[in-house]
Amino acid sequence: MKVFVTRVIPAEGRQLMIEAGLEVREWKEKRGLSQKELISNTQDCHALLSVGTRLDKEFLQASAHLKVIALHSVGYDNVDVKTATALGIPIGNTPGVLSGATADTAFLLMLATSRKAFYMHKSIIKGEWGFFDPTADLGIELRGKTLGVFGLGKIGLEMAKCCAAAFGMQVIYHNRRKNEAAEKEVSARWVSFDELLEQSDVLTVHTALTSETRGKFDWSAFTKMKPRSIFINTARGEIHNEGDLLRALEEKQIWGAGLDVTNPEPMRSDHPLLNMPNVSVLPHIGSATEETRAAMSVLAAKNIIAGLKGEQIPFIVNPGVYK
Numbered sequence: 001m002k003v004f005v006t007r008v009i010p011a012e013g014r015q016l017m018i019e020a021g022l023e024v025r026e027w028k029e030k031r032g033l034s035q036k037e038l039i040s041n042t043q044d045c046h047a048l049l050s051v052g053t054r055l056d057k058e059f060l061q062a063s064a065h066l067k068v069i070a071l072h073s074v075g076y077d078n079v080d081v082k083t084a085t086a087l088g089i090p091i092g093n094t095p096g097v098l099s100g101a102t103a104d105t106a107f108l109l110m111l112a113t114s115r116k117a118f119y120m121h122k123s124i125i126k127g128e129w130g131f132f133d134p135t136a137d138l139g140i141e142l143r144g145k146t147l148g149v150f151g152l153g154k155i156g157l158e159m160a161k162c163c164a165a166a167f168g169m170q171v172i173y174h175n176r177r178k179n180e181a182a183e184k185e186v187s188a189r190w191v192s193f194d195e196l197l198e199q200s201d202v203l204t205v206h207t208a209l210t211s212e213t214r215g216k217f218d219w220s221a222f223t224k225m226k227p228r229s230i231f232i233n234t235a236r237g238e239i240h241n242e243g244d245l246l247r248a249l250e251e252k253q254i255w256g257a258g259l260d261v262t263n264p265e266p267m268r269s270d271h272p273l274l275n276m277p278n279v280s281v282l283p284h285i286g287s288a289t290e291e292t293r294a295a296m297s298v299l300a301a302k303n304i305i306a307g308l309k310g311e312q313i314p315f316i317v318n319p320g321v322y323k
C-alpha cells in the first residue's frame with residue numbers, strides 16, 4: 001500500500017512505515033504543494049501523512065478513497081474534520097510528545113521579551129553597543145509574578161510548571177471547564193476570562209484555534225490587560241488580532257509580546273512588530289527539536305499503519321468516524 005507524505009519527515013517515522021511494508025512517497029520540493037498537486041499525488045495512494053497542509057472540503061471529496069489521514073501536528077484547525085468524518089476518513093494527530101518543546105518555546109519567548117533579548121542582539125549586529133547606561137534598555141523581572149494561562153491543557157500545563165519552578169510564578173488560568181488535575185500540579189486557580197486579562201503579568205495562550213478562540217485577543221481584550229504585562233502566543237496566530245496587538249503595544253496598553261505564531265504565516269519581513277524592542281517573534285518553531293520531531297513522525301506513522309490495517313488509529317481526532 002502507498003502513503004503520500006506532504007514533506008520530508010524524520011527518518012524514524014519513515015522507517016517505521018517502510019518496515020510495515022508500505023511504499024512511502026514524500027514531496028521533496030522546497031515549496032508547498034498546490035491543491036491540484038496534492039489531489040493528483042494522492043490519487044493512487046491509500047493514506048496521506050500531512051505536514052501542515054490545508055485539507056479542505058474540495059480536497060477531501062476528491063480523495064474520499066483514503067483509508068486514513070495522519071497529521072504531523074497536534075493542531076488540526078487546517079483540516080475540515082466534519083467532511084472527513086462524513087466521508088468515513090479517520091484523522092490522526094500527535095498529542096503529548098510535543099508539549100515539552102512547545103512550552104519551552106513559550107518560556108523562551110517570555111524570558112526573551114522580558115529582557116528585550118532579540119532586539120538587543122540585533123543592536124550589536126547594527127554596531128549600536130555603546131557605553132554602559134544604567135537607565136537604558138531595562139527589562140521586567142518575572143520572579144513572583146502571576147502567569148495567566150489561556151487553555152491549561154497539555155502544553156499550558158508544561159509552561160505553568162516551568163514558570164512555577166523557575167520563577168515561583170503564581171498560576172491562574174481560564175478554560176471552559178476546570179482542569180482539576182492540572183490545578184493540583186501547579187496550584188493553579190481558575191478565573192474568568194476578564195479576570196485572566198486583568199490579573200496576569202504574563203498571559204500565555206495555549207488553546208486550539210476554534211470558532212470560540214478565533215480573534216479572542218482583540219483590542220477590547222488588550223485594553224483590559226495590565227500596562228506592564230507581556231502577551232505570549234505559541235498556539236495559533238488567528239487567536240490574536242495582529243493589528244490590535246500592534247496598536248496595544250504602540251499605545252502602551254501592554255508592555256511586550258512574544259509570538260511563535262502569526263497571522264498570516266510567514267510574517268512579512270518588514271512587519272512593524274519585528275522592530276519593537278519589547279517584541280520577540282519566532283517562525284513557528286514550537287515543536288522543532290530533533291527529539292520531538294522524531295517522536296511526532298513515529299506517532300504519525302503509527303496512525304498510518306493502524307489505519308491501513310483497518311484498526312482504530314491510536315491518536316484519533318474524529319472518533320465519531322468509528323460509530
Ligand SMILES: NC(=O)C1=CN([C@@H]2O[C@H](COP(=O)(O)OP(=O)(O)OC[C@H]3O[C@@H](n4cnc5c(N)ncnc54)[C@H](O)[C@@H]3O)[C@@H](O)[C@H]2O)C=CC1
Nearest residue numbers: 075102151152153154155175176207208212234235286287
Ligand atoms: N507553535 C507550535 O509549534 C505548536 C502549537 N500548538 C498549538 O497548541 C494548541 C494546544 O495544544 P495542546 O496543549 O496539546 O492541546 P490540549 O487540548 O491539551 O489543550 C488545550 C486546552 O485549551 C482548552 N480550551 C479549548 N477551548 C477553549 C476555550 N474556548 N476557552 C478556554 N480554554 C479552551 C482545553 O480545555 C484544553 O485544556 C494546539 O491546538 C496547537 O494549535 C501545538 C504544538 C506546537
Ligand SMILES: O=C(O)C(=O)CO
Nearest residue numbers: 072073074075098287
Ligand atoms: O503540532 C502543531 O499543532 C504545530 O503547530 C506544530 O508542531
